[in-house]
Amino acid sequence: MNLRNIAIIAHVDHGKTTLVDKLLQQSGSFRENQRVAERVMDSGDIEKERGITILAKATSVVWKDIRINIVDTPGHADFGGEVERILSMVDGVIVLVDAAEGPMPQTKFVVGKALKIGLRPIVAINKVDRPDARANEVINEVFDLFAALDATDDQLDFPILYGSGRNGWMAETPEQPENADLSALFDLVVRHVPPAKVEEGPFRMLGTLLEANPFLGRIITGRIAAGTVKPNQTIKVLDREGKVVETGRVSKILAFRGIERQPIEVGEAGDIVSIAGLVKGSVADTFCDAAVDTPIQAQPIDPPTVTMS
Numbered sequence: 001m002n003l004r005n006i007a008i009i010a011h012v013d014h015g016k017t018t019l020v021d022k023l024l025q026q027s028g029s030f031r032e033n034q035r036v037a038e039r040v041m042d043s044g045d046i047e048k049e050r051g052i053t054i055l056a057k058a059t060s061v062v063w064k065d066i067r068i069n070i071v072d073t074p075g076h077a078d079f080g081g082e083v084e085r086i087l088s089m090v091d092g093v094i095v096l097v098d099a100a101e102g103p104m105p106q107t108k109f110v111v112g113k114a115l116k117i118g119l120r121p122i123v124a125i126n127k128v129d130r131p132d133a134r135a136n137e138v139i140n141e142v143f144d145l146f147a148a149l150d151a152t153d154d155q156l157d158f159p160i161l162y163g164s165g166r167n168g169w170m171a172e173t174p175e176q177p178e179n180a181d182l183s184a185l186f187d188l189v190v191r192h193v194p195p196a197k198v199e200e201g202p203f204r205m206l207g208t209l210l211e212a213n214p215f216l217g218r219i220i221t222g223r224i225a226a227g228t229v230k231p232n233q234t235i236k237v238l239d240r241e242g243k244v245v246e247t248g249r250v251s252k253i254l255a256f257r258g259i260e261r262q263p264i265e266v267g268e269a270g271d272i273v274s275i276a277g278l279v280k281g282s283v284a285d286t287f288c289d290a291a292v293d294t295p296i297q298a299q300p301i302d303p304p305t306v307t308m309s
């Protein structure tokens with residue numbers, strides 16, 4: 001399936017959860033009324049390994065036969081490496097900004113990282129229904145922020161949508177259109193964000209997020225760079241120097257579908273999946289076919305890892 005991997009960067013309360021909920025609703029993807037429960041997983045092993053827990057989650061919607069994986073980013077500056085690792089799984093970002101509040105200093109860090117790794121943001125000015133909305137000024141503030149963060153000309157030439165996530169619409173002007181929906185946002189993501197990168201060759205995936213699941217044990221999440229992976233397949237884990245960390249059997253593969261993670265029969269290149277069954281492989285390790293000897297180059301990281309779900 002045609003894939004897009006994106007992240008939404010937003011200051012807390014600027015409406016990310018509400019928007020994602022509407023995206024799920026309007027795409028007809030699986031939806032629950034409840035928000036995703038954010039929960040810290042506990043595990044002796046992983047606890048020792050990380051010391052801290054960053055909550056992250058992902059959602060996946062299908063629009064016109066294109067799957068859009070939406071990865072959450074921590075809303076503020078975190079310990080070294082997490083934000084880069086999460087952003088390394090995506091090919092585009094939506095910078096969602098409250099039309100009254102404007103860009104907040106806390107989002108600067110994440111936006112800066114996104115620009116630095118070369119992502120070309122879409123800017124969505126949200127909550128234009130607020131009586132105190134000042135969309136045009138906020139656009140200028142976003143532009144100034146990008147410029148201050150050394151954005152390239154291409155990045156400064158960002159596409160802009162205005163809208164109200166709560167009222168379920170986004171459009172090219174701040175006035176609510178007759179046919180109020182989010183199709184403009186879906187279409188812009190599909191047009192502006194390149195299809196998920198896929199390389200040639202056998203299965204390879206950079207471990208990006210690590211968590212402990214009470215039923216499945218250790219779960220590693222990442223974007224499949226090449227090839228496919230199936231349950232029961234024997235795979236290898238390489239550290240950053242290419243040394244074999246372990247060889248083991250995949251017990252389960254999960255992918256984001258709606259707001260849930262569901263078991264899948266085959267993980268395909270480009271998709272963001274979670275793999276259970278390995279016992280040592282960790283963040284920044286390469287999970288791969290037995291034939292692979294060269295690890296994927298990871299961003300330099302600090303020891304802390306990220307817990308999802």
Ligand code: GDP
Pocket residue numbers: 010011012013014015016017018019126127128129130163164165166167
């Ligand atoms: P998050 O912290 O970014 O996930 O923000 P939420 O989605 O939880 O929204 C924060 C608050 O803003 C809630 O009270 C929402 O009802 C409200 N909100 C979300 N979208 C809109 C919008 O389009 N317009 C207005 N006026 N309020 C909104």
